[in-house]
Structures are given as structure tokens and as C-alpha cells.
Amino acid sequence: MKVIYLDNNATTMVAPEVLDAMLPYFSTHYGNPSSMHSFGGEVAGSIKTARENVARLIGAQPEEIVFTSCGTESDGTAIRAAIESYPDKKHIVTSRVEHPAVKNLYETLSKKGYRATFVPVDHSGRLDMDYLYDSLSDDTAIVSLMWGNNETGVIFPIEEISREVKSRGILFHTDAVQAVGKIPINIRETGVDMLSLSGHKFHSPKGIGALYIRKGTRFSPFMIGGHQEKGRRGGTENTASIIGLGKAAELAANHLKENGYERISRLRDKLEQTLLDSVPSAMINGDPANRLPNTTSVAFEYVEGEAILLMMNEHGICASSGSACTSGSLEPSHVLRAMGVPFTAAHGSIRFSLSRYNTEDEIDLILDKLPPIIERLRELSPFWKQAMGN
Numbered sequence: 001m002k003v004i005y006l007d008n009n010a011t012t013m014v015a016p017e018v019l020d021a022m023l024p025y026f027s028t029h030y031g032n033p034s035s036m037h038s039f040g041g042e043v044a045g046s047i048k049t050a051r052e053n054v055a056r057l058i059g060a061q062p063e064e065i066v067f068t069s070c071g072t073e074s075d076g077t078a079i080r081a082a083i084e085s086y087p088d089k090k091h092i093v094t095s096r097v098e099h100p101a102v103k104n105l106y107e108t109l110s111k112k113g114y115r116a117t118f119v120p121v122d123h124s125g126r127l128d129m130d131y132l133y134d135s136l137s138d139d140t141a142i143v144s145l146m147w148g149n150n151e152t153g154v155i156f157p158i159e160e161i162s163r164e165v166k167s168r169g170i171l172f173h174t175d176a177v178q179a180v181g182k183i184p185i186n187i188r189e190t191g192v193d194m195l196s197l198s199g200h201k202f203h204s205p206k207g208i209g210a211l212y213i214r215k216g217t218r219f220s221p222f223m224i225g226g227h228q229e230k231g232r233r234g235g236t237e238n239t240a241s242i243i244g245l246g247k248a249a250e251l252a253a254n255h256l257k258e259n260g261y262e263r264i265s266r267l268r269d270k271l272e273q274t275l276l277d278s279v280p281s282a283m284i285n286g287d288p289a290n291r292l293p294n295t296t297s298v299a300f301e302y303v304e305g306e307a308i309l310l311m312m313n314e315h316g317i318c319a320s321s322g323s324a325c326t327s328g329s330l331e332p333s334h335v336l337r338a339m340g341v342p343f344t345a346a347h348g349s350i351r352f353s354l355s356r357y358n359t360e361d362e363i364d365l366i367l368d369k370l371p372p373i374i375e376r377l378r379e380l381s382p383f384w385k386q387a388m389g390n
């Protein structure tokens with residue numbers, strides 16, 4: 001059975017060009033980039049090119065890019081560096097809809113003497129800007145806010161927030177793991193101090209990420225060791241994956257330049273609109289005007305998201321649900337809860353996330369299979385029958 005993969009915010013396929021670029025670094029080009037001999041030196045040259053490509057994708061300087069193992073490491077490194085660099089400041093700020101990479105770290109830090117503010121969002125997932133700005137003080141060590149939400153795709157106005165936060169002399173980090181490669185980013189123009197990205201969200205392998213650190217930003221490394229990455233992250237470089245990330249960044253930049261995401265957002269909009277038109281009591285989670293072009297979170301009221309996923313799976317369709325299995329009970333995700341999405345809708349929420357490899361035929365197949373699935377599940381749902389008055 002052919003797989004129809006619309007779970008690209010979870011992870012993406014490694015692009016064939018990326019794999020081709022990586023392969024020699026597992027076989028013939030296995031030198032250590034730190035070695036004095038030219039066999040290793042050649043690898044160092046390839047890493048330099050990869051760094052330039054990653055920098056170009058976000059409008060940074062190559063020396064502002066530090067390679068890490070993933071988005072989670074980049075987020076943790078940035079936040080820990082901030083609090084270590086400003087040891088007298090005990091207040092940290094983020095939002096209620098962050099990825100666990102930030103959310104759980106903030107919760108951990110709040111048990112270790114830090115005062116954490118989690119800024120709320122409205123029903124559409126838009127940040128409460130007044131709440132954010134009112135929370136800031138001389139005691140604030142860092143503000144960390146995601147650029148694009150992994151569940152709803154909602155984009156926060158990072159440029160505007162960054163300007164305001166910076167004008168108050170506070171360090172600003174953005175988790176741009178879902179935004180990089182999907183929307184144009186010119187970090188120079190934003191004033192952002194640190195930015196996290198992750199390769200497996202834009203067609204390079206899992207286990208490689210990067211942290212942008214603006215020149216002049218106070219920083220202390222999380223991984224202390226050798227002189228690699230100019231002392232900002234010790235450990236022998238994951239050369240093949242770095243080369244892969246560089247290639248993926250080059251491909252993503254070209255795709256953005258060619259407005260490739262217009263086609264993807266058209267497919268997303270077709271999927272979304274047709275579902276809204278054909279399925280009763282369906283709605284979109286998140287601000288439709290400000291979203292990543294590849295993401296939609298659709299709530300089908302009075303059905304279980306997991307049941308929808310299982311039935312779609314029988315047709316090879318891969319997506320994800322708006323619930324997280326926490327201690328045995330299916331809880332709606334913290335993102336949908338923070339937005340105040342009613343339980344009946346949050347439980348039946350499905351996230352579809354597209355990539356440049358999706359086709360219109362795949363969308364048509366989903367549109368053929370999904371509405372009858374919802375209908376069948378509702379026939380079995382006592383909540384639906386109750387809501388319909390029978």
C-alpha cells in the first residue's frame with residue numbers, strides 16, 4: 001500500500017539529494033575535520049560550505065551558526081546559556097503553547113528557583129502581547145517564543161516581539177524548528193539573539209540541528225569539551241549529518257525562492273476547505289491568516305482523533321492527533337487546551353502537515369476516504385447522538 005505522508009511536522013523524508021551528498025562521508029571521506037592532514041581538512045572544507053548554506057537560509061553569518069544534535073539541544077543550550085550568562089536574573093518568559101523542548105525545561109527551571117511566566121494565547125492561538133510586555137522586568141533573563149507552532153502552524157509576530165524585548169535589554173530566543181525552510185527568515189532584520197532549527201523538519205536526517213547565536217551575544221556552552229564549533233559545542237562533528245543539513249538548507253532556500261510553498265499552501269487550503277464543506281461540525285484550530293503554509297489542525301467534533309488516525313492508517317494515510325497519551329489517559333494537547341478548544345473538538349483534532357513531496361492526487365484520496373470515516377465513527381459515538389438530540 002502506498003503511504004500518503006502528511007505528518008511532516010513530526011519528521012520529513014530525507015531528500016534524495018541530501019542522502020547523495022551525505023554518503024561519501026560514511027565511506028571515503030571519513031577524516032576528522034580537526035586533523036592536521038589534508039584528508040581531514042577536506043572534510044572541514046565541506047563543513048564550512050554546509051555552515052554557509054545554513055546561515056544563508058536564515059540570513060545569518062556563517063560564524064553565527066553552531067551545529068547541535070537536534071532542535072531540543074538547541075533550545076536547551078540557548079535557554080541555559082541565557083540564565084548562566086545573567087546569574088542575577090531569576091525570571092524567564094515563554095508561552096503556553098511551546099514544544100516540550102522549551103515548556104518542560106521551563107517547568108524544570110521553575111522548580112529550581114526560577115520564576116517562569118507562561119504567556120497565554122487566545123482562542124486562535126495568538127499571543128497575548130500585553131500580557132507578555134507587562135511581564136517583563138529588569139529581572140528577566142530570557143524570553144523564548146516559538147516562531148511557528150508545531151500543532152496548529154500559528155505564527156507568532158517574532159520580528160515585532162523581538163524589537164520590543166530587545167529595546168528593554170532582554171535576551172530573545174526563538175524556537176524556529178517548524179518555521180525554518182517553510183517561511184522566509186532574515187534573522188539580521190529581526191534582532192533575535194538566538195534561534196533554534198532542526199534538520200529533520202526540512203528533509204535532512206534526524207539527529208542534526210543548529211543554533212544561531214548573534215555575534216556579541218553572551219553565551220556559555222552546554223557541551224564543554226574540545227575546541228569544535230569555536231568552543232561553543234565540544235565533540236567531534238557529526239560530519240555526514242552536517243553535510244546533509246547544509247544540502248537540505250540549500251534546497252529549502254531554492255524552494256522558498258521559487259515560491260514552492262504557494263503550491264503546498266494551495267493543497268493545504270483545498271484539503272481544509274473541502275473538509276469544512278463536506279463534514280458537519282468540523283472547524284480549524286488556529287488563526288487561518290497567520291499560519292505556516294504546510295499545516296492545518298482540523299477538529300472533528302464528537303469523535304476520537306486516535307480512532308480517525310487508525311482508520312486513515314488502513315488507507316496508508318499518516319497524520320497525527322491533538323491528544324497526548326499522558327499517564328494512561330488521553331489528554332488533549334496542552335496547545336489546544338491553552339487555546340480553549342472545547343474538549344469535544346480537541347479530542348477529535350487531526351493535524352495534517354504537508355511537504356513539497358505531496359501531490360494533489362494524495363489530497364484527493366484523503367478527501368475521498370476521510371469524510372466517510374468521520375461519518376462512520378459518529379454513527380458509533382454516543383456524544384454525537386446526544387449532540388444531535390437522538
Ligand SMILES: Cc1ncc(COP(=O)(O)O)c(C=O)c1O
Pocket residue numbers: 009010069070071072073075099101146148149150175177178198199200209
Ligand atoms: C517547535 C518544535 N521545537 C522543538 C522540536 C524538537 O526538535 P528535535 O526533534 O529536533 O529535538 C520540535 C519537534 O517536533 C518542534 O516541533
